[in-house]
Amino acid sequence: MICCKECVDLLYEYIEGSLDSGTTKSLEEHFQECPPCIAFFNTYKSTRTLCRDTLNEIEIPDEVRHTLQSFLKEQKKQQEKK
Amino acid sequence: MSFTQQKEEREIEEALVKDLQAGNLEAYDKIAESYQKKIYGLSFNLMRNQMDAQDVTQEVLLTLFRKINTFQGKSAFSSWVYRITLNASYMKLRSKKKEPNVSIDELLPSFNGAGFQQEKIQDWSENTESLLFSNETKDVIKKAVDLLPEKEKVVFLLRDVEGLSTEKVSEILDLTVPAVKSRLHRARLFLRKKLSGYFEEYRSKKGEA
Structure with missing residues (x-):
């Protein structure tokens, strides 16, 4: 049976679905015997989702959007003069 | 798509x-x-x-x-x-003053000589739904990401946050695909550990109440 360290090393590929069937089987057998690794796997997956959802919330604030718009307008004007 | x-x-x-x-x-x-x-x-x-x-x-x-x-x-x-x-x-x-980077290795999981988990692992994954909407949780997450060393942070932002493919990230950063994967895995382990501290504390507080 694989040990916890090997299990953690394989999590990335396991989530990607890129492990061969033999390795997937060994990993899943390990999970059955090892609740801490299941907890580790669940929290590893949650970490990814939590960080993605939080950091993806960033919107351009209105004042920045206005500054960018005037900046682009100015750039275009200068370009048209050339 | x-x-x-x-x-x-x-x-x-x-x-x-x-x-x-x-x-x-x-x-x-x-x-x-x-x-x-x-x-x-x-x-x-x-x-x-x-x-x-x-x-x-x-x-x-x-x-x-x-x-x-x-x-x-x-x-x-x-x-x-x-x-x-x-x-x-x-x-x-x-051009700005740099904050000292935390060593990522200190926050990677630790195992005993036989390769088994050494620390107690709590499963907080089911508690996150209600917590995600709190600003405190969001701040903890942002601070944890800010603490990531530059090399791991950029891979994490492009791959997990922007949702680009591993191949695309390797093209942007001029890294091999295995290097992207390894940095991303380390980044996730680091963040998992950081967030564990927060969520486990929350769980124990809730348990006491």
Whole structure:
């Protein structure tokens, strides 16, 4: 049976679905015997989702959007003069 | 997004880039509109400062405009935009005082000689739904990401936050695919550990109440 360290090393590929069937089987057998690794796997997956959802919330604030718009307008004007 | 949609989008973008290279200013508006949120979001997540992210976004939009003729189409246009964004953000970060980086190794999981988990692992994954909406949780997450060393942080932001493919990230950063995977895995382990501290404390507080 694989040990916890090997299990953690394989999590990335396991989530990607890129492990061969033999390795997937060994990993899943390990999970059955090892609740801490299941907890580790669940929290590893949650970490990814939590960080993605939080950091993806960033919107351009209105004042920045206005500054960018005037900046682009100015750039275009200068370009048209050339 | 389906493969056909992706292909269509790529073709539209390629046409826009060609138009811009030919001096069409309307194409510039469209490109700026479709990229400014990505540029701002990535630079903000790297610098966590509105003014700096605004400066970088302006600079990148200007570079796209001025240097469009140096873009040769060897990589995807979006990869080129991300690279310019990263360079501009790093220049800005370098001009500021740097916070000392935490060593990532200290926060990686530890195992005993036989390779078994040494620490107690709690499963907090089911508690996160209700917690995610609290500003405190969001702050903890942002601070944890800010603490990531630069090399791991950029891979994490591009792959897990922006949702780009591993291959695309390797193209943008000029890294091998295995290097991208290994940095991403380390970043996730580091963040998992950081968030565990917070969520486990929350659980124990809730248990006491």
